[in-house]
Amino acid sequence: MNVLIFGASGGIGKWAIHYALQNGHQVTAYVRHPEKMQIADDHLTIMQGELTDKEKITRALSGQDTVIWCVGIPMKRSYPGMNSLEGHRVLIQAMKEQGVKRLIDWGTPSIQSPQDRKSFITIVPGILAGIAFPQAKKEMVSIGKLLQTSSLDWTLVRFMAPKNTPYTGKVKVGFGDVKMKFSISRADIGAFMVEQVNSGCYIGLMPIIGS
Structure with a gap:
């Protein structure tokens, strides 16, 4: 598969790159700062660009x-602009124009899913986020709504407390109906997101993952 990864130099993105290459995919990393990329591979192309640069994003989407x-x-409680939300708007429009349907995204349980069962993990984190990080929650919820109203084959992976701990391969998945710890390795998150490339199990769904 040809896979385009945004945020590829970040804590989760670098693991998505790692496992996408390990799984034999041809990978394009779209990043603001290519110098931060610490991975080199014959099957990896690095492309520099901003999240709202539709021309570059359209070019990056070619053949994906x-x-x-x-x-x-x-x-943070507040910050200027909502770059991720604006980037999503540009990306979704460009994907539609380029005929690329599959999008694997991430968020937190602040984004509610119709499949959610009432539980601590589906209710309390959203309340706490609204108090501590109101703008971040607003942006994240808006992204969730944007995906749900798009015509894409999307999957939104939700998690709570990513950690820089080793990969375990033991990821619990649920919708408030599975007991799990909030903490989860960033390596496990990246691997789980890459697994969705060849899986249709969670298309149109927002699974919560933990350890």
């Missing part, structure tokens, strides 16, 4: 089968 979005949102 799947897009993986790993761009983070600032965990």
Whole structure:
């Protein structure tokens, strides 16, 4: 598969790159700062660009089968602009124009899913985020709505507390109906997102993952 990864130099993005290459995909990394990329591979192309540069994003989408979005949102009470939301708007429009359907994205349980069952993990994190990070929550929820109203084959992977701990391969998946720890390795998140490239299991769904 030809896979385009945004935010490829970040904490989760670098693992998505790692596992996409390991799984034999042809990977394009779209990043603001190519000098931060620490991976070199014959099957990896690095492209520099901004999240709202439609011309470059359209060029990056040429020939792609799947897009993986790993761009983070600032965990601050307030910050100027909503770059991730604006980037999503540009990306979704460009994907439609280029005929690329598959998008694998990420968020937190602040984004509610129709499949969610009432539980601590589907209710409390959203309340706490609204108090501590109101703007980040607003941006994340808006992205979730944007995906749900798009015509793409999207999957939105939700998680709570990513850690820089080793890969385990033991990821629990649920919608508030599975007991799990909030903490999860960034390596496990990246690997799980890459697994969705060849899986239709969670198309149109927002699974919560943990350890």
